[in-house]
Amino acid sequence: MSRTHTTVEEEFPARLDALSDIRRFVEKQCHALRVPQRSCWALVLACDEICSNIIRHGYRQREGETIHLAITFDGRTCSVIIRDTAPPFNPVRVPRAELLRAPSGHGLDIANRLAQLDYRPKRGRRRENITRISVPGGEGA
Numbered sequence: 001m002s003r004t005h006t007t008v009e010e011e012f013p014a015r016l017d018a019l020s021d022i023r024r025f026v027e028k029q030c031h032a033l034r035v036p037q038r039s040c041w042a043l044v045l046a047c048d049e050i051c052s053n054i055i056r057h058g059y060r061q062r063e064g065e066t067i068h069l070a071i072t073f074d075g076r077t078c079s080v081i082i083r084d085t086a087p088p089f090n091p092v093r094v095p096r097a098e099l100l101r102a103p104s105g106h107g108l109d110i111a112n113r114l115a116q117l118d119y120r121p122k123r124g125r126r127r128e129n130i131t132r133i134s135v136p137g138g139e140g141a
Helices: 016-032 037-058 096-101 106-114
Strands: 006-013 066-073 077-084 116-123 128-136
Touching: 006 016, 016 037, 016 066, 037 066, 037 077, 037 106, 037 128
Parallel strands: none
Antiparallel strands: 006 066, 066 077, 077 128, 116 128
16 A cells, blocks of 8 residues: 555544544554554544544534544544534633533543644535644654
8 A cells, every 4th residue: 555645544433432433443443554553643632533523513413424434544633533523612712721621521632632633614615614623643743
């Protein structure tokens, strides 16, 4: 498998019991792409936190919703691109002090510390949110 501009995609039901499948998918692709273990671990954990929030708070655990994941790797950076159609919520713009003050929400703080998060709210005909979680993936990461 080429390590340059590789993309692997899969769609998952937006259910809490699918989080283990999401984690396995990300981990399996990281290993196949030879992403360093530390970066793989950070990507899996950050993705789990973001997907959990989409399921719990965005979709409010409604049946029939989905989360689309695409893993990209360009030889230097490995990213998980998450697409969902839940109401918009920017996981990057919540002030850290607010996250730490809340009884929950610490997962967003963890995700923001482990990886670079980028977010684009619903736009266009598909009306989907796009969250990109990126970690270093090259040698020495």
